[in-house]
Amino acid sequence: MTRYSLGAIVLHWLIAFALAFELALGFAMPRGVEGFALFQLHKSVGISILLLTVLRLGWRLAHPRPAPLESGWAHRMAHAVHVGFYLFMLLAPLTGWALVSTAPIKVPTLVFGTLPLPHLPLADSLNPIVEEAHELLAWFGIALFLLHVAGAVRHEILLRDRLLERMAPGGSRPLGAALALGVLALGIGAFLSIGGAKSGREEPENVATAPVTDSPIAEQTPEASPSAEETSPAASETPAPIPTWTISPGGRLAFKVGNGDAGVVEGSFSKWQGAIAFDPERPETADIRITVDLASASVGDSTQDGMLAGDEFFAVSRFSKAVFTARSARRTGTDRYTASGTLQLKGASKPQTISFRLTGSGLARKVQGSATVARAAFGVGEGAAAEGLDPNVTVNFSFDAKGTLPAE
Incomplete structure (x- = not known):
C-alpha cells in the first residue's frame, strides 16, 4: 500500500x-462585544474539528496507513508531530468548550447557529486554568502546523520522494500541491481579513439624534418648584388645564455604551410606553412616567x-x-427642559435626570432627548463580559406625541 485511503485523504x-x-480566527478576531458572531463561529468550527478528529482516529484504526518513507530520527520526529497534532485537535476544542462552560457569564x-451545545458540568473556579491551557494549546498548534508544513516541503523539494502524492486525491501531485497552498492561503487570508477589519473599525455614529446638554446625570435631586409669584402674575387666576400626551407609534428608545478599544455597543428597546402630563409653559406641573419592557x-x-x-x-x-x-x-x-425624578431598574431605585427638547406647536409635538445612566448603580453589567464597558450608558429617545386637554 503506497497511498492513504480515500476516507483518510x-x-x-x-x-x-x-x-x-x-487558528487564524482565534488570533485575529476582536475580543469585544462586536466579535460575538466570530466567537460563535470559532466555537462552531472548533467542535467540528473535534468531531472530524474523532472520525479520523476511528478511520485510521479501521484502515491501515502506508508504510513510512523514512526511519530513524526523521521517522520519530514525524511520528511525534502526528501524535502531537491528534492531541492538539482533541484538547484544543475540549478546553475551549470547558472555557465557555466555566465562564462567569454563560x-x-x-453550532453554526442551529444545534445547541450544552455546557460541561465543571466548576467555575477552573476557568483561569482552562483559559491558560487553551491559549497555550493554540500556540502549540501553530508550532505543529509549521513543523508539518516544513516536513512536507522537505519531502517535496529536498528528498523528492513524492510524499504529497500519498495524500492527494487520485494521487495527483499538482492537486495535492494546490490543496496545500489553499490551506496556507486560507489561514493567511483569514488572519489578514479579520485582523484588518478589526483594526480598521470606526466608531459608529449615534443611533438617535438628541440635543447635547451639560452633564444630565449631574443633576441628581429634583429642584424645588418655583413659587406661585414666579409662575402666576395673578394668584387668584384659575390655572389652565394640563395636557396629557399620547406617544405615537414609531418612536425610538436607544442606548449606547463604550466598550474600550472595541468601540461602542449600540441597541434599542422595541417595547416601551409613557403616561405624560406636561404643559410646556408650566413645566413644574409635569407628571411623567415611562415604562420600558426590558425583554425587548x-x-x-x-x-x-x-x-x-x-x-x-x-435579570429579566x-x-x-x-x-x-x-x-x-x-x-x-x-423649548428645552430637564426632568429630575427616579429610575427603578433591576430592583434598585436611584435619582435620574433626563433632558429633552420639544418642537412643533400646540397639541402636536416632537420630543427628542437623552439621559446618562450609571449602570453599576443598578447592577447592570457584571462579570467578565462587562469588564470593558464604560460606567455610563447613554440613552437617546425620539417620538411624536399628541396632546389632549381634560374635559371641563
Whole structure:
C-alpha cells in the first residue's frame, strides 16, 4: 500500500482547512462585544474539528496507513508531530468548550447557529486554568502546523520522494500541491481579513439624534418648584388645564455604551410606553412616567440579546420592567427642559435626570432627548463580559406625541 485511503485523504484535507481557518480566527478576531458572531463561529468550527478528529482516529484504526518513507530520527520526529497534532485537535476544542462552560457569564453555544451545545458540568473556579491551557494549546498548534508544513516541503523539494502524492486525491501531485497552498492561503487570508477589519473599525455614529446638554446625570435631586409669584402674575387666576400626551407609534428608545478599544455597543428597546402630563409653559406641573419592557432590549445579535436578559445585565426573569417617574420639570432654554425624578431598574431605585427638547406647536409635538445612566448603580453589567464597558450608558429617545386637554 503506497497511498492513504480515500476516507483518510478527505478527512485530512477537511481538518487541514478547518484548522488553518480556526487558528487564524482565534488570533485575529476582536475580543469585544462586536466579535460575538466570530466567537460563535470559532466555537462552531472548533467542535467540528473535534468531531472530524474523532472520525479520523476511528478511520485510521479501521484502515491501515502506508508504510513510512523514512526511519530513524526523521521517522520519530514525524511520528511525534502526528501524535502531537491528534492531541492538539482533541484538547484544543475540549478546553475551549470547558472555557465557555466555566465562564462567569454563560454564553449559549449554537453550532453554526442551529444545534445547541450544552455546557460541561465543571466548576467555575477552573476557568483561569482552562483559559491558560487553551491559549497555550493554540500556540502549540501553530508550532505543529509549521513543523508539518516544513516536513512536507522537505519531502517535496529536498528528498523528492513524492510524499504529497500519498495524500492527494487520485494521487495527483499538482492537486495535492494546490490543496496545500489553499490551506496556507486560507489561514493567511483569514488572519489578514479579520485582523484588518478589526483594526480598521470606526466608531459608529449615534443611533438617535438628541440635543447635547451639560452633564444630565449631574443633576441628581429634583429642584424645588418655583413659587406661585414666579409662575402666576395673578394668584387668584384659575390655572389652565394640563395636557396629557399620547406617544405615537414609531418612536425610538436607544442606548449606547463604550466598550474600550472595541468601540461602542449600540441597541434599542422595541417595547416601551409613557403616561405624560406636561404643559410646556408650566413645566413644574409635569407628571411623567415611562415604562420600558426590558425583554425587548436588542443589540442586533441573538446571543448578546440573551445575555442582556440574563442576571448579569437586566435579570429579566426577576425584573421585567424599568420605570422612570418625575413629578416636575425645569426649563433650561427655548423649548428645552430637564426632568429630575427616579429610575427603578433591576430592583434598585436611584435619582435620574433626563433632558429633552420639544418642537412643533400646540397639541402636536416632537420630543427628542437623552439621559446618562450609571449602570453599576443598578447592577447592570457584571462579570467578565462587562469588564470593558464604560460606567455610563447613554440613552437617546425620539417620538411624536399628541396632546389632549381634560374635559371641563
